[in-house]
Amino acid sequence: MITLTVNDQSYTVDVEPTMPLLWVLRDVLHLTGTKYGCGMAQCGACTVHLNGEAVRSCVTTVARAVNQKVITIEGLSSNNTHPLQRAWAEEDVPQCGYCQSGQIMSAAVLLRENPNPTDQDIDDAMSGNICRCGTYQRIRKAIHRAASLQKEGGVQ
Amino acid sequence: MSSTTYSRRRFLQTGGTLTGGLLVSFFIPASAKRLGEKAASADVLFVPNAYLSITPDNNIKILLSHVEMGQGVWTTLPMLMAEELDCDWDKISVEHAPPGEPYKHTAYGIQITGGSTSTWSEFDRYRNAGATARALLVQAAAQKLNVPVSAIKTEKGFVIAGDKRISYGELAEAASKLPAPTNVTLKDKKDWQYLGKPMRRLDAKAKTNGAAKFGLDVYFPDMLIAVVAHSPVFGGTVKTFDASAAKAVKGVRDVVKIPTGVAVIADHFWAAKKGRDALKIDWDPGAGKSFDTVSQFQEYKKLAGTKGTPAGKAGAVDEAMPKTTKKIQAEYIFPYLAHATMEPMNCTVKVTGNTCEIWTGTQMPGLDQAAAAKILGFKPEQVTLHTQFLGGGFGRRATPGSDFVSEAVQVAKASGKPIKLVWSREDDMRGGYYRPAFLHQVTIGLGNDGLPAAWQHRIVGQSIVAGTPFEGMIKDGIDATSVEGVNDSPYLESIPNYSIELHSPKTPVSVLWWRSVGHTHTAFVMETLIDELATAAGKDPVAYRRSILKSKRHLGVLELAAEKAGWNNPLPAGQFRGIAVHESFGSFVAQVAEISIDKGQLKVHRVVCAVDCGTAINPEGVRAQMESGIIFGLTAVLYGEITLENGQVKQRNFHDYKILRMNEAPLIEVHILESGEKMGGCGEPGTPPIAPAIANAIFAATGKRVRQLPLKPADLKQA
Ligand code: FES
Ligand code: FES
Numbered sequence: 001m002i003t004l005t006v007n008d009q010s011y012t013v014d015v016e017p018t019m020p021l022l023w024v025l026r027d028v029l030h031l032t033g034t035k036y037g038c039g040m041a042q043c044g045a046c047t048v049h050l051n052g053e054a055v056r057s058c059v060t061t062v063a064r065a066v067n068q069k070v071i072t073i074e075g076l077s078s079n080n081t082h083p084l085q086r087a088w089a090e091e092d093v094p095q096c097g098y099c100q101s102g103q104i105m106s107a108a109v110l111l112r113e114n115p116n117p118t119d120q121d122i123d124d125a126m127s128g129n130i131c132r133c134g135t136y137q138r139i140r141k142a143i144h145r146a147a148s149l150q151k152e153g154g155v156q
Numbered sequence: 157m158s159s160t161t162y163s164r165r166r167f168l169q170t171g172g173t174l175t176g177g178l179l180v181s182f183f184i185p186a187s188a189k190r191l192g193e194k195a196a197s198a199d200v201l202f203v204p205n206a207y208l209s210i211t212p213d214n215n216i217k218i219l220l221s222h223v224e225m226g227q228g229v230w231t232t233l234p235m236l237m238a239e240e241l242d243c244d245w246d247k248i249s250v251e252h253a254p255p256g257e258p259y260k261h262t263a264y265g266i267q268i269t270g271g272s273t274s275t276w277s278e279f280d281r282y283r284n285a286g287a288t289a290r291a292l293l294v295q296a297a298a299q300k301l302n303v304p305v306s307a308i309k310t311e312k313g314f315v316i317a318g319d320k321r322i323s324y325g326e327l328a329e330a331a332s333k334l335p336a337p338t339n340v341t342l343k344d345k346k347d348w349q350y351l352g353k354p355m356r357r358l359d360a361k362a363k364t365n366g367a368a369k370f371g372l373d374v375y376f377p378d379m380l381i382a383v384v385a386h387s388p389v390f391g392g393t394v395k396t397f398d399a400s401a402a403k404a405v406k407g408v409r410d411v412v413k414i415p416t417g418v419a420v421i422a423d424h425f426w427a428a429k430k431g432r433d434a435l436k437i438d439w440d441p442g443a444g445k446s447f448d449t450v451s452q453f454q455e456y457k458k459l460a461g462t463k464g465t466p467a468g469k470a471g472a473v474d475e476a477m478p479k480t481t482k483k484i485q486a487e488y489i490f491p492y493l494a495h496a497t498m499e500p501m502n503c504t505v506k507v508t509g510n511t512c513e514i515w516t517g518t519q520m521p522g523l524d525q526a527a528a529a530k531i532l533g534f535k536p537e538q539v540t541l542h543t544q545f546l547g548g549g550f551g552r553r554a555t556p557g558s559d560f561v562s563e564a565v566q567v568a569k570a571s572g573k574p575i576k577l578v579w580s581r582e583d584d585m586r587g588g589y590y591r592p593a594f595l596h597q598v599t600i601g602l603g604n605d606g607l608p609a610a611w612q613h614r615i616v617g618q619s620i621v622a623g624t625p626f627e628g629m630i631k632d633g634i635d636a637t638s639v640e641g642v643n644d645s646p647y648l649e650s651i652p653n654y655s656i657e658l659h660s661p662k663t664p665v666s667v668l669w670w671r672s673v674g675h676t677h678t679a680f681v682m683e684t685l686i687d688e689l690a691t692a693a694g695k696d697p698v699a700y701r702r703s704i705l706k707s708k709r710h711l712g713v714l715e716l717a718a719e720k721a722g723w724n725n726p727l728p729a730g731q732f733r734g735i736a737v738h739e740s741f742g743s744f745v746a747q748v749a750e751i752s753i754d755k756g757q758l759k760v761h762r763v764v765c766a767v768d769c770g771t772a773i774n775p776e777g778v779r780a781q782m783e784s785g786i787i788f789g790l791t792a793v794l795y796g797e798i799t800l801e802n803g804q805v806k807q808r809n810f811h812d813y814k815i816l817r818m819n820e821a822p823l824i825e826v827h828i829l830e831s832g833e834k835m836g837g838c839g840e841p842g843t844p845p846i847a848p849a850i851a852n853a854i855f856a857a858t859g860k861r862v863r864q865l866p867l868k869p870a871d872l873k874q875a
Contacts, residue, residue, distance in 0.1 A: 015424075015426075019426045020426065023424050023425050023426040026425070027381060027423070027424030027425055027426070028424060030375050032369070032372070032373035033367070034366070035370075035372070035498075035499070036372065036425075037498055037499075037500075037581065038581045038809050039581055040581075040809055040810075040811070042809060042810035042811055043498070043810055043815075045498065072366065073364075073365060073366035074366040080361055080365050084364075085361075085365060088360065088364045089356065089360040089361060089364060090356070092356050092357050092360065093364075094226075094357065094359065094360055094363035094364065095226030095227070095228070095780060096224075096225055096497075096498060096499070096546060096548045096549075097226070097362075097363030097364075097368050098497075098498040098499045098547030098548060099498050100364055101366055104364060123818050123819040124819070126818045127817045127818045127819040128817075129817075129818070130810060130815045130817060131498070131818075132496060132497060132548050132550075132788075132815060133226045133498070133548060133788075134783060134785075134786065134788055134791075134816070135780075135783070135784070136787065136816075136817075136818040136821035137821060137823065137824055138780070138783070
């Protein structure tokens with residue numbers, strides 16, 4: 001039995017410690033907002049926060065998350081109030097939407113550590129996340145917008 | 157903080173006996189909730205047509221005959237309806253329609269999302285549906301208030317007569333008892349309040365908080381996960397297999413043989429995948445084992461040296477060619493391309509007695525329903541299909557043979573279990589249904605005026621529709637999707653003698669439509685050749701096109717893109733530009749690409765795009781699709797290539813089938829030319845021009861013509 005804390009809720013799961021966190025989240029806890037895209041740290045669709053750091057949950061064993069704090073897209077904010085979620089809607093970012101949980105989770109760490117990112121900072125932080133629909137330009141814009149929203153509204 | 161203990165195994169054993177509010181609510185699957193909603197539809201009072209329902213609390217539900225895969229129909233089709241219904245935009249909820257007669261494509265006659273057709277093909281139907289409902293509501297109000305219909309206005313979901321305001325919801329029941337009007341008048345374009353205005357996406361919220369349900373997110377309590385071992389060679393079959401090690405993997409529930417391979421069924425994906433890795437399978441690779449892409453192109457080259465099936469002809473090329481003084485000869489090679497949708501293929505199937513339920517993201521729900529029914533020996537009505545959000549389509553989720561849906565149904569049938577079939581990224585990458593590989597051979601004879609006097613064009617590549625239920629699309633031996641963009645090129649009008657011929661060899665590799673289909677290669681050939689002709693004539697590429705293009709709409713976007721890009725102004729040192737213009741799916745798109753080459757690396761700085769789709773229903777959606785199409789095409793220019801050796805696909809995942817990333821994404825500017833002409837689509841037409849625009853810019857930089865995609869390092873060196 002493995003106990004882990006996801007979005008401030010504690011769960012005990014009966015899985016092998018080497019199982020990737022991604023599949024525990026998706027197939028055992030049914031928190032399906034975190035997506036599978038490649039399974040080998042290439043696309044970022046599976047990005048979650050582990051103690052505040054963005055990690056690729058497809059290559060993070062569930063053992064690494066034991067007694068750690070995991071936040072998924074479902075736990076990023078209540079009712080889409082995170083500046084990134086607001087900015088994403090205002091800039092009409094999502095297309096198919098499949099990559100966007102991972103994009104937002106990556107961007108959230110960037111914005112926390114760097115409240116005023118430049119385009120270069122954004123490229124550096126976000127180039128591990130693939131969007132097959134090609135929403136990159138809107139993601140860039142939305143991150144800038146979220147940075148302003150964050151300033152206006154204070155840090156979440 | 158609350159605490160939950162959960163074991164999949166225990167859950168399966170105890171089924172519904174789990175108790176505890178949080179646990180129960182946590183495990184109510186979204187899909188079951190939806191079913192519950194449908195069952196409880198007694199409170200839906202007014203269903204004036206198959207697309208729309210209004211509840212007493214004035215909520216509007218709109219059913220989509222087309223599926224949302226990123227292109228924005230979740231927003232555009234409701235805009236069409238809302239315009240005529242005059243409802244409150246914020247009260248709209250949207251759902252995918254089930255398979256059914258009313259939802260068949262207005263032009264194609266089957267239920268399909270494809271060909272960049274959703275908006276124009278529904279332009280009348282959705283507006284009419286909204287107008288019909290509005291007419292009934294107005295009539296109900298007139299009766300209730302005892303005023304003439306002419307005294308009634310509508311606004312944001314309310315009927316207004318003098319100082320009286322009644323919500324549509326309150327009128328819904330009365331309206332539902334009235335006979336539908338035989339005809340309704342649609343609004344004049346000048347009175348539009350939603351159409352032509354940039355509207356934000358209605359699915360944005362669900363797609364930023366994890367709530368949007370894709371096929372891969374489907375879950376219900378007794379569902380298991382299936383992963384299939386496919387033959388490493390196309391067309392291979394299982395000789396024998398040993399499942400003992402697979403069955404020993406914790407969490408594996410069953411192993412079954414199906415026509416396409418061996419399925420491992422487990423509690424979760426991880427166990428299923430480990431189980432699959434542990435399978436021992438002896439494959440009979442069949443005839444496909446000797447296929448490789450290098451010899452394929454050698455074959456294609458030979459074929460191109462022989463006469464093909466005529467696809468287009470004017471004058472007499474054979475006579476005119478020898479008389480020309482200058483010739484341009486070119487051979488082009490285009491590889492197989494994978495769609496690589498972000499969400500890999502998947503499908504969930506539950507068979508109960510004589511009914512079957514399917515959850516998946518599909519562009520052709522009706523065909524998939526029929527395919528499932530056939531496998532099960534059911535009638536289509538016995539199969540319910542719930543379309544989920546598609547994590548990308550690009551044509552991949554429109555297989556005439558229903559490949560992944562059929563496979564999932566086979567697994568459910570063979571195992572007797574409700575399963576979600578999941579393809580890993582590797583399965584998806586190696587699973588076929590690629591944009592076919594193509595080779596073009598072109599000989600152009602120039603007249604003394606520098607214009608093409610004779611044009612011989614041979615195309616070699618596999619037919620997409622041959623051997624599928626869509627085979628009837630082949631006319632006189634020509635699959636139009638192999639030659640579109642060449643045999644309807646606007647330049648042909650100015651070429652007195654031309655001959656276009658096609659060879660359609662068969663291969664073991666399955667092929668399919670890939671965002672913009674034939675235009676993916678034909679636009680490249682035509683637009684780089686025209687550029688080459690301009691150079692040969694000593695003319696500026698824009699001026700040359702202007703001199704031989706007669707099509708007003710091509711010229712319109714060409715001029716707009718050139719103007720907005722500042723075509724005649726110098727670029728910073730080291731930067732170069734190229735232009736291309738192409739029509740596909742009824743829309744006209746021109747793009748100017750600005751590039752530089754630094755240490756053998758291509759950088760695309762900016763792309764200026766002009767589009768004429770007739771009427772832009774949602775300009776923001778049009779812009780988004782152009783941006784998306786450009787990135788999609790640019791990915792293919794830089795990286796897209798599926799190769800085979802000994803019958804096996806070499807690429808596996810995103811490390812060897814690269815997708816453009818943010819640090820490589822250019823600035824994109826989209827300018828819409830609102831021509832008011834016949835409407836075209838937007839999902840695909842943004843893709844074709846980018847590759848030739850880039851290649852033409854590379855020529856400006858290096859003096860070398862690009863003849864093969866994706867780009868090779870040598871293409872970026874100086875001539
Ligand atoms: S699924 Fe984890 S990085 Fe792609
Ligand atoms: S929105 Fe479709 S992959 Fe990013």
